Amino acid sequence: MAEVQRRVGAELDRIGPVIDELGERFASAGEQLALVGGPVRDAMLGRLQNDLDFTTSARPETTERLIAGWADAVWDMGRAFGTIGCRKGPWQVEITTFRADTYDPTSRKPDVEYGDTLAGDLGRRDFTVNAMAVTLPDRGFEDPFGGLLDLAHRVLRTPGRPEDSFSDDPLRMMRAARFAAQLGFGVAPEVVEAMTAMAGRIEIISAERVRDELVKLVCAPHPRLGLTLLVQTGLADHVLPELPALALERDEHHRHKDVYEHTLTVLEQSIALEDRLGGGPDFISRFAALMHDVGKPRTRRFEAGGIVTFHHHDVVGAKLTHKRMQALRFSNAEIDAVSKLVELHLRFHGYGTGEWTDSAVRRYVRDAGDQLERLHILTRADCTTRNRRKAERLRRTYDDLETRIARLSEEEELAALRPDLDGNQIMQILGIGPGREVGEAYKHLLDLRLEHGPATPEEAKAALLEWWAERTGGGPATAK
Structure with missing residues (x-):
């Protein structure tokens, strides 16, 4: 506990130029202000950030007046939901009026209602670890629902009954999976039970909001935890049905691997190779790994001799991926990139032990286009065999292909492959x-x-x- 207090104190001092000045401004106007949610949770976890969320008794028009002349820039896109945003130096700030809104059973948008108290605002938040606050300017700690204890136990619980919380905002079920993936936390049994019973209610949430949570989950440090929870509770049946469909019924002789578990392993192995892209979490690469075998359920055939085949599952999978990403309102560029990777993920296996001609190598590069590096990652990650000799042989063979691509690229500028005449x-x-x-x-x-x-x-x-x-x-x- 002493270490948590030390971390929180250090973080509050770091963001002091913002919280102390804001606190004084609101207090002088007779309004309450508190740092709330993720910033408080992350301060306790030792995770620094410059995005700061506040809740206040002030109405949006009052908030706007109080930060005028103090903030470097102000925006009010969230005014309809009681939120005024601003920037102060390196900090991005959002200040939201105490809320008490709920969902109509058939609506995709909440009915915005302002609350009267900090405790009431905290009580409507998604999880107890996000329902802690630091009042300002006195820096008092408010934790009416035991969030600190749940943080110590690394568990996600709702402030009240999970059924009430998920009825008010069904997207919170997706957020449970997302936070499990981001924080590496477990989920309380009663929360899992409510998610399972109410999974179908996610249907009233807009595709864009579901997509945004899914992207955050996939790009989190522990996506397997969140994805497993989505499948376990049945939420995936509504938001990404291709994933649970991978849990194919095994034939009695177990002549094919568990495609669902294989997929999660490919995702993790893909993440381990992301440093090749030179940046942080890469959604395109990760989602391609997640979707690369979604064509298998539709193409599985049992042939003579007990052989199991999945002919053309790459092409079928690309079409399914395109359709699902369209339904989730991804951009055309994202859809095209992921679908291309799914369609090409088997191409390397025609390489054999290096028999491709230079022409075939050029076509491989040409077809991959700007997704070549991601295709390298997906193809390498797709090897999940426990046979060390086989795995090493595949690695060496792909090393050879990349070497040939590099040599031809140096000689012929493959990255800008065009005809010799325009x-x-x-x-x-x-x-x-x-x-x-x-x-x-x-x-x-x-x-x-x-x-x-x-x-x-x-x-x-x-x-x-x-x-x-x-x-x-x-x-x-x-x-x-």
Whole structure:
């Protein structure tokens, strides 16, 4: 406990320039103000952050007046929900009026109602570890629901009955899974029971809000914990049904691996390789790992001799991924990136022990496009065999492929793989204007580039004229 107090004190001192000045401003106006939620929880966990959440007795218009001239910038996009945001130096601040809102059983949006007390505001929060507050400017600690004890026990509980909490805001069920993944916490049995009983209520929540929670969960340090909870409680059946579908009924002779467990392992192995991307958590790479085998349930076949096959599950999986991400309102760029990775995740297995020609390597790079590095990660992560010799052989083979890609890239600039002539040059040589023929000529030259590597301008021109002569039946060329 002494260590927790020390951490909290140090964090409050660090953010003192914000909390002390704000506290004085609101107190002088006769209003209450408290630091609340995630910042208080994270201070106790020793996790520093510059996003600060406050709750106040002041109405939004009063809050706006009190921070005018103090904040570097102010925004009010959340005014309808009682929230005024601002920036002060490196800190992002949100100040929300005490709330007591609830959901109508058939509505996707809460009915916003202002509350009167700090205790009442804390009581409507999702979990006890987020229902602690530091009052300002006196820095008093408020913990009416035992959040500190739950934090020590690393467990998620609701301030009141979980059934009431999830009825008020069904998205809190998703947040339970997300916080389990972010914090590595367990979930109280009564919370799991309520999530299971009320899973279908998530249907009233907008796809965008579900998507945002799913992204946070997948990008958390322990996504397996959150995903397992979604499947266990039945929530995944409503928000990501492709995941529980991977828990295929095993045939009596166990002739195929557990696809669900394999997928979670691939996700974890993908995360372990993320440093290749040079940044933090990468949603595209992680979600591709999660979705890479979703085509297997639809393509599973039992063949003669007890063989289990999943032919074309890569193509089927890409289509299912595209459809699911569209339903969750992901951007077209995100959908295209993940779907491409799912579709290409088996391509490497045609490499054998290195029999691909340079042409095949070029096509691999060309098809992967800007997702090549993520494809490297997914392909390596997809090896979950316990046979060490097999795993080492696959690793060495992929090392060889990457080496060949690097060599060809250095020689031929594969990352910018294009035909040896551009559209303007094609039109000039053939003496034609813009149209379908230019695109077809471009594709023909690109195929030649992929097959044979770079050509000189003279060689490319000769190849173009030969193609044009064949296309026009060997008649006189109009080319210049």
